[in-house]
Amino acid sequence: MLKNKVVKQAQTLYTEASTVNERRIIVLAGDREAGYALAEQIIDGCGIPWEDTTAVSSYTGFPCETVNRQETSALLGQTNTGVIYDLHTAFSPDGIGRATGGIDGGGLGIFLMPDIDLWAETRSDIDQYLAVPPFDINDVTGHF
Numbered sequence: 194m195l196k197n198k199v200v201k202q203a204q205t206l207y208t209e210a211s212t213v214n215e216r217r218i219i220v221l222a223g224d225r226e227a228g229y230a231l232a233e234q235i236i237d238g239c240g241i242p243w244e245d246t247t248a249v250s251s252y253t254g255f256p257c258e259t260v261n262r263q264e265t266s267a268l269l270g271q272t273n274t275g276v277i278y279d280l281h282t283a284f285s286p287d288g289i290g291r292a293t294g295g296i297d298g299g300g301l302g303i304f305l306m307p308d309i310d311l312w313a314e315t316r317s318d319i320d321q322y323l324a325v326p327p328f329d330i331n332d333v334t335g336h337f
Contacts, residue, residue, distance in 0.1 A: 196231060200238040203301065207239040211299040218293065218302035225281045228305035229254065232277050235303055239275075246275035249292050250305075251282060262288050268295040280306040 203219050210217040219235070221228045229252055236246055236257075246257040249265055255277060260267050262279070265288040278292040289304075296302045324330045 196234065199231060200234050203235040203303075204239050207241070207301045210301060214298040216293065216296040216298060216300055216302060218296075218304060220304045220306060222306050222309045225279075225305065225307075228279075228281075232303045232305060235301075236275050236277070239301060241275040241301065243275075245273050246277065247271075247273045247295065248277040248279070249288065250277065250279035252279060265291040268292065271295060272297040272300070274300040276300070276302045278302065278304045280304060 199219075199221070206217040206219055209215075221231055232248075233255065236243065243255075243257045246255075247268065248255040248257055248259040249262055249268070250259060251261055253259055257275075257277075262283060262285060265285070268276075268291045272295055274297050276292050276296045278289065280289075292304075293302060324332055
Protein backbone atom coordinates (compact mmCIF):
# COMPACT_ATOMS: atom_id res chain seq x y z
CA MET A 194 0.00 0.00 0.00
CA LEU A 195 2.75 2.47 0.96
CA LYS A 196 4.72 1.53 -2.16
CA ASN A 197 1.71 2.40 -4.32
CA LYS A 198 1.41 5.79 -2.61
CA VAL A 199 5.11 6.50 -3.14
CA VAL A 200 4.93 5.52 -6.81
CA LYS A 201 1.80 7.65 -7.25
CA GLN A 202 3.53 10.63 -5.59
CA ALA A 203 6.56 10.14 -7.85
CA GLN A 204 4.26 10.06 -10.89
CA THR A 205 2.74 13.36 -9.75
CA LEU A 206 6.20 14.90 -9.32
CA TYR A 207 7.32 13.62 -12.72
CA THR A 208 4.19 14.96 -14.45
CA GLU A 209 4.69 18.31 -12.74
CA ALA A 210 8.37 18.38 -13.72
CA SER A 211 7.50 17.58 -17.34
CA THR A 212 4.84 20.29 -17.43
CA VAL A 213 7.11 23.08 -16.22
CA ASN A 214 10.39 21.70 -17.64
CA GLU A 215 12.02 21.56 -14.21
CA ARG A 216 13.69 18.76 -12.27
CA ARG A 217 12.06 16.98 -9.37
CA ILE A 218 13.72 14.75 -6.78
CA ILE A 219 12.15 12.19 -4.51
CA VAL A 220 14.10 10.89 -1.50
CA LEU A 221 13.59 7.33 -0.31
CA ALA A 222 14.92 6.74 3.20
CA GLY A 223 15.23 3.32 4.74
CA ASP A 224 16.31 -0.18 3.80
CA ARG A 225 18.74 -0.24 0.89
CA GLU A 226 17.31 -3.24 -1.00
CA ALA A 227 13.75 -1.99 -0.55
CA GLY A 228 14.90 1.36 -1.95
CA TYR A 229 16.37 -0.35 -5.02
CA ALA A 230 13.10 -2.18 -5.68
CA LEU A 231 11.01 0.94 -5.14
CA ALA A 232 13.29 3.03 -7.38
CA GLU A 233 12.73 0.49 -10.17
CA GLN A 234 8.97 0.63 -9.60
CA ILE A 235 9.07 4.43 -9.77
CA ILE A 236 11.05 4.50 -13.02
CA ASP A 237 8.69 1.94 -14.55
CA GLY A 238 5.58 3.59 -13.09
CA CYS A 239 6.55 6.98 -14.48
CA GLY A 240 7.28 5.51 -17.90
CA ILE A 241 10.87 6.76 -17.88
CA PRO A 242 12.90 4.72 -20.37
CA TRP A 243 15.72 2.76 -18.75
CA GLU A 244 18.00 3.76 -21.63
CA ASP A 245 17.46 7.38 -20.51
CA THR A 246 18.26 6.61 -16.87
CA THR A 247 21.57 6.52 -15.02
CA ALA A 248 22.19 5.07 -11.57
CA VAL A 249 25.00 6.19 -9.28
CA SER A 250 25.48 3.15 -7.06
CA SER A 251 27.61 0.13 -6.31
CA TYR A 252 24.47 -1.93 -6.98
CA THR A 253 24.63 -3.37 -10.49
CA GLY A 254 21.08 -4.72 -10.72
CA PHE A 255 19.47 -1.68 -12.30
CA PRO A 256 18.67 -2.19 -16.02
CA CYS A 257 20.42 1.05 -16.97
CA GLU A 258 23.84 2.66 -17.14
CA THR A 259 25.40 2.50 -13.68
CA VAL A 260 28.42 4.41 -12.43
CA ASN A 261 29.93 4.23 -8.97
CA ARG A 262 29.98 7.36 -6.87
CA GLN A 263 33.70 7.96 -7.49
CA GLU A 264 32.90 8.31 -11.19
CA THR A 265 30.14 10.94 -10.99
CA SER A 266 32.30 13.31 -13.01
CA ALA A 267 31.36 11.06 -15.95
CA LEU A 268 27.86 12.53 -15.62
CA LEU A 269 29.08 16.03 -16.42
CA GLY A 270 27.89 17.20 -19.82
CA GLN A 271 25.10 14.65 -20.12
CA THR A 272 21.55 14.60 -18.85
CA ASN A 273 19.00 11.87 -18.36
CA THR A 274 15.29 11.83 -17.71
CA GLY A 275 15.88 9.59 -14.71
CA VAL A 276 18.78 9.56 -12.24
CA ILE A 277 19.00 7.21 -9.26
CA TYR A 278 21.59 8.22 -6.64
CA ASP A 279 22.46 5.79 -3.83
CA LEU A 280 23.61 7.63 -0.70
CA HIS A 281 23.81 4.54 1.52
CA THR A 282 27.58 4.19 1.29
CA ALA A 283 28.53 7.86 1.44
CA PHE A 284 27.27 11.39 1.33
CA SER A 285 29.15 13.45 -1.24
CA PRO A 286 28.01 17.04 -1.81
CA ASP A 287 29.92 17.11 -5.12
CA GLY A 288 28.34 13.84 -6.22
CA ILE A 289 24.87 15.10 -5.33
CA GLY A 290 25.53 18.25 -7.36
CA ARG A 291 26.69 16.23 -10.36
CA ALA A 292 23.75 13.83 -10.11
CA THR A 293 21.25 16.68 -9.77
CA GLY A 294 22.82 18.49 -12.71
CA GLY A 295 22.47 15.29 -14.72
CA ILE A 296 18.67 15.33 -14.50
CA ASP A 297 16.94 16.75 -17.59
CA GLY A 298 14.51 19.58 -17.25
CA GLY A 299 11.28 17.65 -16.91
CA GLY A 300 13.13 14.71 -15.36
CA LEU A 301 13.07 12.90 -12.04
CA GLY A 302 15.83 12.13 -9.56
CA ILE A 303 15.51 9.37 -6.99
CA PHE A 304 17.86 9.63 -4.04
CA LEU A 305 18.22 6.58 -1.81
CA MET A 306 19.49 7.12 1.73
CA PRO A 307 19.69 5.35 5.07
CA ASP A 308 16.93 5.77 7.62
CA ILE A 309 16.81 9.48 8.50
CA ASP A 310 17.21 8.73 12.22
CA LEU A 311 20.52 6.99 11.49
CA TRP A 312 21.86 9.64 9.09
CA ALA A 313 23.98 11.46 11.68
CA GLU A 314 25.58 8.15 12.69
CA THR A 315 26.42 7.15 9.12
CA ARG A 316 30.15 7.48 8.51
CA SER A 317 31.82 7.72 5.12
CA ASP A 318 35.06 8.75 3.47
CA ILE A 319 33.73 12.31 3.07
CA ASP A 320 34.38 12.75 6.81
CA GLN A 321 38.10 13.10 6.13
CA TYR A 322 37.37 16.26 4.11
CA LEU A 323 35.32 17.75 6.93
CA ALA A 324 38.16 17.45 9.44
CA VAL A 325 40.21 20.63 9.30
CA PRO A 326 43.60 20.73 11.09
CA PRO A 327 44.29 20.63 13.96
CA PHE A 328 41.28 18.26 14.11
CA ASP A 329 41.19 14.77 12.67
CA ILE A 330 38.50 12.42 11.42
CA ASN A 331 37.62 11.30 14.96
CA ASP A 332 36.50 14.86 15.71
CA VAL A 333 33.88 14.83 12.94
CA THR A 334 30.59 14.13 14.72
CA GLY A 335 27.99 14.04 11.96
CA HIS A 336 26.04 16.85 13.66
CA PHE A 337 26.08 20.32 12.11
